[in-house]
Amino acid sequence: WIVPFERNPRFTGRETQLAQLEEMLFTEGRSGDHTTKAAIIGLGGVGKTQLTLEFLFRMRKKYPDCSIVWIPATSSESLHRAYLAVAQELGMPGWEDKEADVKGLVQEYLSKESTGQWLLVFDNADDIDMWIAKAGSKPQSGQGSQPLIDYLPKSKQGTVLFTTRNRKLAVQLAQNNIDTSTLLLQLTYLPLAIVQAAAYINENGMILTEYLSLLAEQETDVIDLLSKDFEDDSRYPNVKNPVATTWLVSFKQIQERDSLAAEYLSLMACVEPKDIPQYLLPIKQSKLRKMEAIGTLDAYSFVNRRRADQCLDLHRLVYLATRNWLRKQGHLAQWTEKTIERLEEVFPDHSHENRNTWRMYLSHVRFALRSEIIHETKTKLMWRYGLCLYREGIQGRWKKAEDLGVQVMEARKRVSGTDHLDTLTAMANLARNYWDQGQWKEAEKLQVQILVTREIALGQNHPDTLTSMANLASTHRSQGRWQEAEQLELQVVQVVEARKRVLGADHPYTLTTMSNLASTYNSQERWKEAEDLGSQVVEARERVLGADHVNTLTSIHILALTYRSQKKWKEAAELGMRVVEARKRVLGADHPYTLTSMSNLASTYNSQERWKEAKDLGSQVVEARKRVLGADHVDTLTSMHILALTYRNQKKWKEAAELGMQVVEARKRVLGADHPYTLTSMSNLASTYNSQERWKEAEDLGSQVMEARKRVLGADHVDTLTSMHILALTYDGQKKWNEEAELEVQVVEARKKVLGADHPYTLTTMSNLAYTWKDLGRDAQAIGLMRECVRLRELILGVGHPDFTSSLNTLARWEEEQE
Incomplete structure (x- = not known):
């Protein structure tokens, strides 16, 4: 008995309809060899639900061995929750799996003759698009994506009853089979x-x-x-x-x-x-x-x-x-305007602390914003609404936030002018949205406008101008435009020094600028400078703001990342743990910043080969983010991605591949197939397939990633070159040495041009190419290239570095073979 309502003690009448229902569902219907279906139709408010409830309570008493299940079909969300509750209540194997198709589980369970007699009720089955596939539409891929009519269980011991306002849908549901007994009760009393x-x-x-x-x-x-x-x-x-x-x-x-x-x-x-x-x-x-x-x-x-x-x-x-x-x-327009004004008063900002409140108002704000009213209050409300949708971190809502951001920007330009600070803020928010969607060109176009305008209006040394420089530099880096990024970052360095002289080394603006510059050094892999500057900011903020201030914790977090990038695992783990504990205390265990710290600490544990701690912490973050942010939030998918890497590092190939595939499919659905994050997930999954020696799948996936990155990022982008490098390793595993050599030559030349001849990544590719030439019997070329690799690694990495030692030993062995 899974029915969420109590019996209505004031129900009266309808005896004719109740008797008719019983006759059709429990007398005539039982004589067939198919599932009996019936539908009750009528206007909203007619009493369909109350009639059905009274019928169920009577049948429960009369047929105690009949299982009765109630599912509200008012929306896909309520329907999914109900199916999940049914699967849990009936103890169906696999229901707790987050990726399980619970509708399919319930269908399979009820279709078994061993389940016995049952009655399944779908209340408020009004949305025809949920139930019936549109004519000419393509079948949807993925679990749980079929129309609901395909999930109806089939058993001669089963009965399905629908309540609906939609007569056409009722006929299709109840008369789906030509032999199906149908009941369409016309209820004329409201x-x-x-x-x-x-x-x-x-x-x-x-x-x-x-x-x-x-x-x-x-x-x-x-x-x-x-x-x-x-x-x-x-x-x-x-x-x-x-x-x-x-x-x-x-x-x-x-x-x-x-x-x-x-x-x-x-x-x-x-x-x-x-x-x-x-x-x-x-x-x-x-x-x-x-x-x-x-x-x-x-x-x-x-x-x-x-x-x-x-x-x-x-x-x-x-x-x-x-x-x-x-x-x-x-009066409708007048009241709509009053409602917008009231919503603008009560709708909070997009901070995590207000999440429950602004979520409560989202549907109401969305409805009000559909109006044709043009008013500054509506623009303000639209802006905050867009920020909340953006904070949700789901691509469908990012796209809606983007549309709203464009509207707000245009309204601000129209009302305040192109150079107004409010207009620039709206443009910056829209640029950030483009950036997170991987739309680098659109982000760059806006960021250039913002930077030029802020330099003129505020001056080069203003914090907002410096932020614009850093944002544009970050976009250039994402595009692989290193020289342009560095020119901007050099300007930021000069401003930092000027800030120290004018405002003082401990001034909040100075410290913010230094912190941003430390992050920039990180992205440039200038680890020593990033560490020195980051340490200064941490010490100053601890002194000025206090050890537990949110800005101090942000600085410590950045310094921990710097240590991790330098493979200073011990220091990174100590600082990372300190930030996690402090953020739990100050912000709460489920705050997004806390979860980000935990996620980074799990990555550090990975690097330290502290596999169990990495897995346990990574799993905590995944579950917390699913609960707090939702299963499809970009941060949730990032934590799943990191957990998949943990499994891979532990050589748990099966778990790594399964979770990696979940992330790939989710990111395709949420972010799009060509989003940089999606392509990174696909690249890592291809590497996992390599480790499993699933060469064909690795090659197919690796080729997809390489072609997509060439198209989206450009042939010489560092990520494109990384995917070519991974595909070359796949060819090596299959002993396709000619194909491997051809790719590696391209990667070596491109990395020399983009990163420099002495960059560690360039040297790694040179070393791999030397091995490939050796496999192809081109010994002289292999030895010559390895000799150059040894020379550069000694110069850049030093004689104590393991990569130098490995190259030197390989070269000695090859030269000995030639003698």
């Missing part, structure tokens, strides 16, 4: 209308005949207008819509007796009708007066007051009637 009428009669102490006279007096044209958008075939022609009629009688009474209640109803008609926070309704006179107004709406059955979460629900028909009334009176 409980919602009856409840509203009863509330009015009780509130005003009138007798039934007086109320019937009131209904008769309502003008037909007004009722027709209020009924717009919820006409239904189940109502006979030339009959007034009962909900609209009772609504109009009650609303007139509320306008006369409680104007604040009427105002609240008008405001709620301009947002989504469900999950309306009571805080959205402004306090006009006193909190008591507000509660009285809500009580009036509740008494007339216009709203459903949810005590548990202090939210209100408007019935769909009440909602539509109210909007149509406002439209008729010419």
Whole structure:
């Protein structure tokens, strides 16, 4: 028995329909050799759900061996949660797997004859797109992506019952098979209308005949207008819509007796009708007066007051009637503007601390922003809404945030001018969105405009100008444009020195600039300079701000990354642990910054070969991010990516490949197939396949990555060259030495040009090419190249470095073979 509602003790009547249901589902239906299906259709508010509930409670008593399962089909989210709860309740193997197709598990379970007799109810099956694939549409790939009709279980002991407002869908669901018994109950009495009428009669102490006279007096044209958008075939022609009629009688009474209640109803008609926070309704006179107004709406059955979460629900028909009334009176635009102004007051900023609050308002803000109103308040609300969507870290919402960002930027240009600071801030936010989506050209175009404007308006030494320089330099680096990046970074260095002289070494602006420069040195692999500067910032901030200040912890975090990049694992781990503990204490264990610190510490443990600690910490981060940010958030996928690398380092190839494949598929879905993060995941998965000696899969995937990076990043980008290097290793594993040599020659030449002849990556490729030539029997060329590699490694890395020692020993062995 999996039904989430109690029995309604006030249910009465409908005996004919109840008997008809039992006959069709439990008498006639049981004689066939197929799953019996039935549908109950009718207008919203007609009582389909209450009739079904009463039927279930009666059948439970009469057929105690029949399993009964209830699934709400109001949205894909509610349906998934219900399926998950069913799978858990019935103890289906594999339900706890985050990637499990729970609908398929339930379908398989109920389709087994050993499961016995069952009745499956889908309540509010109204969305035809959820159930039936559109004609001509291509089948969707991935688990759980088929239309719901494909997940209906099949068993001669089973029965499926649908409730729906959609007659066409009802016919397709209940008559899917030509032999299926079908029940379409036409319910013409509307409980919602009856409840509203009863509330009015009780509130005003009138007798039934007086109320019937009131209904008769309502003008037909007004009722027709209020009924717009919820006409239904189940109502006979030339009959007034009962909900609209009772609504109009009650609303007139509320306008006369409680104007604040009427105002609240008008405001709620301009947002989504469900999950309306009571805080959205402004306090006009006193909190008591507000509660009285809500009580009036509740008494007339216009709203459903949810005590548990202090939210209100408007019935769909009440909602539509109210909007149509406002439209008729010419007040809809006015109330929409008032609602936007109120949302702008209560909608918080996008900080993590406000996450639960702004999530509560997202659907309402989205609805209000659809209006055609042009107003500065709407622009402000749109900006904050876009930042919240961006903070969600999901590509679908990033794209929406991008669209909103463009609108805000254009509005700011129009109202304040191109050079206004608000306009530049909007442009910077949009550029950041482009950057995270891997749209480097779009980001660069905006960043150049911002930098030029800020240099003119604020001066080269202003913190915002320096931030613009650093952002543009970062974009150039992502594009592989090293010289341009370094020119910008050199300007930043000069400003840092000027800052120290003018403001002082401990001034917050100076320390912020130094911290940004340390990060820049990190990206340039100038580790010594990054470490020296980072240490200065940490010491100064500890002295000026305190050891636990968020900015101090950020500096320590950056210094830990610098140590890790230099393979100073001990120092990196010590600092990393310090940041994790401090951020847990200051920000909380589930704060995104805390989880980022934990993720980086797990990577450090990886490098130290502290596999168990790396795995345990990495798993904690994955689970926490799934819980806090969601399974498809970019940070969640990053932590899964790191955990897959941990498995690979432990030589747990199977686990690494499985998790790596999950990340690849998720990043394709969330970020897109050509996003740099997606391509990095594919590249790492190809390396895992190499380690498993799954050469064909490694080669296919490696080739895809190489071609995609050439197309997206350019042939000489460092990431493109890395993918060519990995593909060459795949050829080596298959002894395709000619193909390997051809690729490695390209990589050596490109790395010399891009990174320099003495860069460690260039030397690694030279060494690999020498080995390949040796495999091909080109001994003289192999020895000559290895000799050059030894010379450069001694010069750059030193005689104590393991790479120098390995090259030297190989060269000695080859030369000895030649003698």
